Amino acid sequence: MRIIIDAMGGDRAPEEIVKGVAIATKKYDHDIVLVGNKPVIEDLLKEYEADTSKIEIVHTETVITMEDDPICVVRSKKDSSMSVGLNLLKTDGDAFVSAGNTGALHAGSSLIIRSVKGVQRSGIATILPFAKPILMMDCGANVNVTSNYLDQWAVMGSIYMKNVHGIETPTVGLLNNGTEEHKGTQIQIDAYKLLKDNANISFAGNIEGKELPFGPCDVIVTDGFTGNVTLKLLEGMGAFVFSALKDMFTQNAMTKLSFVAMKKQLKGFKKTFDASEYGGAPLLGLQKPVIKAHGSSDARAITNAINQAAKFVKTGVIDEIAAAMSVPKEADKE
Amino acid sequence: MRIIIDAMGGDRAPEEIVKGVAIATKKYDHDIVLVGNKPVIEDLLKEYEADTSKIEIVHTETVITMEDDPICVVRSKKDSSMSVGLNLLKTDGDAFVSAGNTGALHAGSSLIIRSVKGVQRSGIATILPFAKPILMMDCGANVNVTSNYLDQWAVMGSIYMKNVHGIETPTVGLLNNGTEEHKGTQIQIDAYKLLKDNANISFAGNIEGKELPFGPCDVIVTDGFTGNVTLKLLEGMGAFVFSALKDMFTQNAMTKLSFVAMKKQLKGFKKTFDASEYGGAPLLGLQKPVIKAHGSSDARAITNAINQAAKFVKTGVIDEIAAAMSVPKEADKE
Numbered sequence: 067m068r069i070i071i072d073a074m075g076g077d078r079a080p081e082e083i084v085k086g087v088a089i090a091t092k093k094y095d096h097d098i099v100l101v102g103n104k105p106v107i108e109d110l111l112k113e114y115e116a117d118t119s120k121i122e123i124v125h126t127e128t129v130i131t132m133e134d135d136p137i138c139v140v141r142s143k144k145d146s147s148m149s150v151g152l153n154l155l156k157t158d159g160d161a162f163v164s165a166g167n168t169g170a171l172h173a174g175s176s177l178i179i180r181s182v183k184g185v186q187r188s189g190i191a192t193i194l195p196f197a198k199p200i201l202m203m204d205c206g207a208n209v210n211v212t213s214n215y216l217d218q219w220a221v222m223g224s225i226y227m228k229n230v231h232g233i234e235t236p237t238v239g240l241l242n243n244g245t246e247e248h249k250g251t252q253i254q255i256d257a258y259k260l261l262k263d264n265a266n267i268s269f270a271g272n273i274e275g276k277e278l279p280f281g282p283c284d285v286i287v288t289d290g291f292t293g294n295v296t297l298k299l300l301e302g303m304g305a306f307v308f309s310a311l312k313d314m315f316t317q318n319a320m321t322k323l324s325f326v327a328m329k330k331q332l333k334g335f336k337k338t339f340d341a342s343e344y345g346g347a348p349l350l351g352l353q354k355p356v357i358k359a360h361g362s363s364d365a366r367a368i369t370n371a372i373n374q375a376a377k378f379v380k381t382g383v384i385d386e387i388a389a390a391m392s393v394p395k396e397a398d399k400e
Numbered sequence: 401m402r403i404i405i406d407a408m409g410g411d412r413a414p415e416e417i418v419k420g421v422a423i424a425t426k427k428y429d430h431d432i433v434l435v436g437n438k439p440v441i442e443d444l445l446k447e448y449e450a451d452t453s454k455i456e457i458v459h460t461e462t463v464i465t466m467e468d469d470p471i472c473v474v475r476s477k478k479d480s481s482m483s484v485g486l487n488l489l490k491t492d493g494d495a496f497v498s499a500g501n502t503g504a505l506h507a508g509s510s511l512i513i514r515s516v517k518g519v520q521r522s523g524i525a526t527i528l529p530f531a532k533p534i535l536m537m538d539c540g541a542n543v544n545v546t547s548n549y550l551d552q553w554a555v556m557g558s559i560y561m562k563n564v565h566g567i568e569t570p571t572v573g574l575l576n577n578g579t580e581e582h583k584g585t586q587i588q589i590d591a592y593k594l595l596k597d598n599a600n601i602s603f604a605g606n607i608e609g610k611e612l613p614f615g616p617c618d619v620i621v622t623d624g625f626t627g628n629v630t631l632k633l634l635e636g637m638g639a640f641v642f643s644a645l646k647d648m649f650t651q652n653a654m655t656k657l658s659f660v661a662m663k664k665q666l667k668g669f670k671k672t673f674d675a676s677e678y679g680g681a682p683l684l685g686l687q688k689p690v691i692k693a694h695g696s697s698d699a700r701a702i703t704n705a706i707n708q709a710a711k712f713v714k715t716g717v718i719d720e721i722a723a724a725m726s727v728p729k730e731a732d733k734e
Contacts, residue, residue, distance in 0.1 A: 243632075275631070275636055280639075297609070298577075299610065299634070300609075300633070301609070301610045302609055302613050303634070303637045305613075306530060324662050327655060328648065
């Protein structure tokens with residue numbers, strides 16, 4: 067298996083990316099192609115004692131930054147590590163991992179890798195942690211959606227959770243402003259009907275925001291606007307809670323002692339807020355696996371994303387999505 | 401001042417509603433009209449030792465439940481406590497407080513009290529707690545919006561926060577999936593331009609979900625769908641965090657001791673998640689003040705909502721909204 071890594075994308079690139087790859091070469095057996103500044107990568111591989119027999123480096127000098135316009139990936143920055151990586155994936159690769167500019171990664175993937183036949187829109191899914199992992203799709207790639215997109219994402223998300231997370235019959239919820247069938251805008255009302263009649267998924271009905279942290283379903287579908295606000299709100303709440311806890315436990319000698327007594331529990335609690343152990347955010351609906359690692363990914367997150375990419379490839383998610391999308395929707399009901 | 405209270409609406413009605421009124425009669429000087437089952441209310445007023453010289457009771461037998469279709473407030477349940485209360489507000493009242501069915505309260509208020517001239521849509525605003533109180537509008541009354549609604553809500557929300565919360569120049573944020581000007585759907589893109597050019601507000605730009613708990617602005621405008629998901633997500637995160645903390649602190653003798661040491665801090669932390677000290681959710685854009693108290697309101701929340709209703713009346717929020725809405729928008733730019 068040949069996994070391509072954007073060595074230059076993300077806030078902590080290239081150090082943490084290369085370090086994550088170095089760890090992966092010791093833990094797993096995949097061939098890795100690192101795309102980025104060759105001399106820098108070589109120095110880092112030496113520093114992190116990577117097994118270089120499994121690593122190939124493709125040199126590039128340009129990097130897409132967080133401020134770049136997404137479309138630059140196929141225009142002014144065609145020679146960037148992300149763009150070169152995506153083209154390598156297309157011609158001779160099994161999966162691509164990048165912690166770089168999300169918009170550029172989605173735009174580049176759509177235009178270079180392209181969607182599976184029958185898929186109306188590819189999108190970005192992400193794992194919400196807390197009580198149990200939930201795959202939320204879309205998370206920002208598509209702010210404007212139709213009910214049909216949501217219906218297709220329910221199928222793709224279910225296939226992903228079954229194959230990559232081993233959940234036999236994933237349940238799918240529709241994020242909504244109430245549990246009743248008539249709730250939401252016309253998009254949610256129509257999507258509810260499609261999802262209820264979709265024989266390829268197990269529909270759990272409308273899900274309200276207050277249920278989300280308690281794991282009410284395995285997949286949740288929503289437009290990319292609401293999904294993005296939701297994702298960032300959960301991130302913000304995590305930051306708020308841990309900053310408040312830190313203040314509380316450092317107030318006086320007694321609270322500092324309590325911190326020592328509670329250290330194990332607090333560590334476990336912090337873990338429930340951390341999605342990075344599940345790897346990155348898979349782009350679903352594309353002809354090849356692309357993983358968006360979090361912009362602030364450290365080496366551990368990158369190693370996890372590499373493992374996730376390998377599972378994504380091995381379990382045949384994309385073939386299964388292609389098979390599901392090639393059946394005309396009407397056939398479900400016959 | 402004559403404040404009308406729906407004695408029968410909410411999960412803990414009529415007990416906690418009447419108890420809240422009883423406390424209010426001792427703390428404040430307003431005349432209160434309690435609408436609901438007279439014998440039951442009279443017994444409760446006696447039990448809670450209310451100052452009955454300030455209280456009038458209007459007897460009704462019908463109650464709107466959480467399951468009722470909102471429109472029943474002006475059709476099949478015109479004789480309900482909510483409907484009778486709203487009609488009393490119209491003819492001879494200064495403010496109305498109800499912890500009942502939100503949809504019915506908004507529908508009834510729109511149809512019985514009606515909007516201020518020039519207001520395109522009234523809506524429900526609510527206070528988000530955490531680092532500092534933020535008024536979010538809309539929270540579920542209007543799932544479909546235009547950029548003009550958001551622009552008007554920014555003005556109304558600013559007037560409310562200035563008058564009721566004493567913030568001299570409230571800042572207004574637009575909830576969005578990124579900070580850049582071009583982010584969001586066409587509605588957010590257009591709203592950004594309107595808000596930027598609106599001389600009646602202090603625009604703080606686009607606000608992402610992750611900033612919300614840290615108090616990035618005083619007013620945040622969004623469509624009722626996203627607002628409702630956001631509000632309930634914050635509620636759910638609160639429930640999740642406190643359930644996890646409870647588990648952590650009850651694990652063994654050491655953690656139980658830590659709980660004792662941390663009690664004061666934990667109480668303070670819990671308070672940062674509680675919006676009820678700010679009263680209920682004001683309906684803005686109507687010709688008279690209507691307050692939606694939380695469905696699970698206890699006596700303290702009702703007392704706070706009564707105090708909030710009085711401030712709403714006394715500070716002239718509605719006159720100021722009427723004045724702002726009577727000026728054609730174009731005049732701002734001249």
